[in-house]
Each structure stands twice: as structure tokens, then as C-alpha cells.
Amino acid sequence: MPTAIVAEDEALLRQSLVELLQRAWPELEIVAECDDGAGALEAIEQHRPGVAFLDIRMPGLTGMDVAAAAIEASPATRIVFITAYDQYAVEAFEHGAVDYLLKPVDPERLDATVRRLQSPPGPGLDAALLDALAARMKGVALAPAEPLTxxxxxxxxxxxxxxxxxxxxxxxxxxxxxxxxxxxxxxxxxxxxxxxxxxxxxxxxxxxxxxxxxxxxxxxxxxxxxxxxxxxxxxxxxxxxxxxxxxxxxxxx
The missing domain is CATH 2.40.50.1020 (LytTr DNA-binding domain)
Incomplete structure (x- = not known):
């Protein structure tokens, strides 16, 4: 049975994605739902899921951080990033061995992602691709707030x-x-x-x-x-x- 984790810090979006996945891929077992990057990373190590749906912007560890660690923690886990940005990053996603979903998640786009995940895996995620994605995201990331003093x-x-x-x-x-x-x-x-x-x-x-x-x-x-x-x-x-x-x-x- 295929397995997945879903990591999204916004509860309503997380619940919505889980419900859409249940309809688009009934055989998929969601083994963990996480609201931050640390929980996602621990869930990946514990369950070694086939797929990890990762929000790029989460408190603490970002989706990029979790994906980088997952390369060693669970090499077979395929990463699908969830992002609110449709500029710059999309081109990098399109050329990588990963998929992406834009918020709010469109059911038809999710169906396409599921079909891709059900096909034989490609070469997989690597550190070079993550660096390229991170560089792309810098162009669209929100300016950080002043850190606590x-x-x-x-x-x-x-x-x-x-x-x-x-x-x-x-x-x-x-x-x-x-x-x-x-x-x-x-x-x-x-x-x-x-x-x-x-x-x-x-x-x-x-x-x-x-x-x-x-x-x-x-x-x-x-x-x-x-x-x-x-x-x-x-x-x-x-x-x-x-x-x-x-x-x-x-x-x-």
C-alpha cells in the first residue's frame, strides 16, 4: 500500500489536502499529518513513506530543509512541494525530479501529480536540485521580520x-x-x-x-x-x- 505524510502548518489547508488526496488516490495511506518541519522530518524517518507533501514555508525547518535531510533519512521518499508562489520557482520545479502543488490546491492539478507519483520514479531528488530550488525561492520569498532581540x-x-x-x-x-x-x-x-x-x-x-x-x-x-x-x-x-x-x-x- 502506498504511504505518504502531509506537512502543512495551516490546519485548514492541511485538512483540505488530505481530503483531496483521499478522493484522488483512495489506496494512499496518510501515515502522518504534521504542522511543522521538525514533525515532518521525524515522521519521514519513522515511517519512510513513499511520498512526502511538504509546505515550503513552515516554522523552524522549512520544506527545503526537510527535503535535504530526507535525502539521507529516507532516500526512496518522493517529494512534492506545496507553495504559494507561481513565479520563478515553478520553472525550477518543472525541470526537477520532484513535483509541486500551488496553494490553494486544485483537484485537477492534484490528479496530475498523483498520476506522476503512480508512475515509476525518476532519478530522484538531489542536493544540487535543492540548491537550485532554494535560489529560485529567494526571488519570491517574503522579507523576514526583524529577529527577536x-x-x-x-x-x-x-x-x-x-x-x-x-x-x-x-x-x-x-x-x-x-x-x-x-x-x-x-x-x-x-x-x-x-x-x-x-x-x-x-x-x-x-x-x-x-x-x-x-x-x-x-x-x-x-x-x-x-x-x-x-x-x-x-x-x-x-x-x-x-x-x-x-x-x-x-x-x-
Missing amino acids: WITASAGRETRLILVDDVIYFRADHKYTVVVTAEGEALIRKPIRDLLEVLDPTVFKQVHRSTIVNLRAIAAIVRDDSGRGTLRLRNREETLPVSAPFMTLFRHM
């Missing part, structure tokens, strides 16, 4: 103003997030998912579903035989686990 966090009865550059890592704690610096820990009422949208992506990287680390705070990365990794930090004694699919992203930095 300060955080107001609670530590007991004290409210602290923490410079984001001083943060070593963020750790999810249910609906809250623990902010860890060289001086200690504090708590903010913002989930990891929301933080990913306001942090500078060139400085902060997600290394686990529940952890975002400041790259400048990393002293070393050690990989074990299982493919997972461990981060040693410059100003903290504890180490941070890196799940196997995220190790792939580190190698592409």
Missing part, C-alpha cells in the same frame, strides 16, 4: 530581561519554554513552535523536537553509531541530544 522571562518571583544572544538553548516544557543561559534557567509563556518564527535562523537551529540551540554556544558535536548526536556546550556542563534526522541538517550547514 530581548526576552522577558520568569525565574521564581523575578522577571528577567534576557538578551537573545546570551541564550544557550531553549527547551520545550509543555506549553512553556525553558530559556537556558550560562547564569541559569528561566521560563517564558511561549511554545517552541512560536519561538522558531521570531528567532534568527542563521544563529538558532532546532536539533530535536523539543530543543533549539544557539550555534555560537556549541563546543563540539559527537555522532554515535546509531546516527544520533550529542552537543557539548561552551558554558554549560550538560549535553544536548540531537536526533538522527537533525544530524543530517548539521552536515549541510
Whole structure:
């Protein structure tokens, strides 16, 4: 039975695509529905689906990031990008061994995609193609918002103003997030998912579903035989686990 995951951060669009897929390809089993890139990457590693439908713009890891990691995490998975942009990127998609769907997804266009996916696979996705797609997308991407500079966090009865550059890592704690610096820990009422949208992506990287680390705070990365990794930090004694699919992203930095 063919399998797929669907990764789209907008719930209504995700639900709509799943429903359209159920009608266009009844035999297809949707093994995971994800609302961010980290969840998509973990689902690809766990299920090794035949197809991954990836929204290009997601919090934290983008569809491009997930596809790059999937080349090693699940080489047989075929990628279909979901995009709101119909200029520049489309030409690159047309010339690659992947397919694309424009938002909102048109049922007839999806039928064509399904027919392509049901045919024997082509040469597959590779890093060079992803670089070409990313270059194309730079011409149509929205200007990023100014990254977060300060955080107001609670530590007991004290409210602290923490410079984001001083943060070593963020750790999810249910609906809250623990902010860890060289001086200690504090708590903010913002989930990891929301933080990913306001942090500078060139400085902060997600290394686990529940952890975002400041790259400048990393002293070393050690990989074990299982493919997972461990981060040693410059100003903290504890180490941070890196799940196997995220190790792939580190190698592409």
C-alpha cells in the first residue's frame, strides 16, 4: 500500500489536502499529518513513506530543509512541494525530479501529480536540485521580520530581561519554554513552535523536537553509531541530544 505524510502548518489547508488526496488516490495511506518541519522530518524517518507533501514555508525547518535531510533519512521518499508562489520557482520545479502543488490546491492539478507519483520514479531528488530550488525561492520569498532581540522571562518571583544572544538553548516544557543561559534557567509563556518564527535562523537551529540551540554556544558535536548526536556546550556542563534526522541538517550547514 502506498504511504505518504502531509506537512502543512495551516490546519485548514492541511485538512483540505488530505481530503483531496483521499478522493484522488483512495489506496494512499496518510501515515502522518504534521504542522511543522521538525514533525515532518521525524515522521519521514519513522515511517519512510513513499511520498512526502511538504509546505515550503513552515516554522523552524522549512520544506527545503526537510527535503535535504530526507535525502539521507529516507532516500526512496518522493517529494512534492506545496507553495504559494507561481513565479520563478515553478520553472525550477518543472525541470526537477520532484513535483509541486500551488496553494490553494486544485483537484485537477492534484490528479496530475498523483498520476506522476503512480508512475515509476525518476532519478530522484538531489542536493544540487535543492540548491537550485532554494535560489529560485529567494526571488519570491517574503522579507523576514526583524529577529527577536530581548526576552522577558520568569525565574521564581523575578522577571528577567534576557538578551537573545546570551541564550544557550531553549527547551520545550509543555506549553512553556525553558530559556537556558550560562547564569541559569528561566521560563517564558511561549511554545517552541512560536519561538522558531521570531528567532534568527542563521544563529538558532532546532536539533530535536523539543530543543533549539544557539550555534555560537556549541563546543563540539559527537555522532554515535546509531546516527544520533550529542552537543557539548561552551558554558554549560550538560549535553544536548540531537536526533538522527537533525544530524543530517548539521552536515549541510
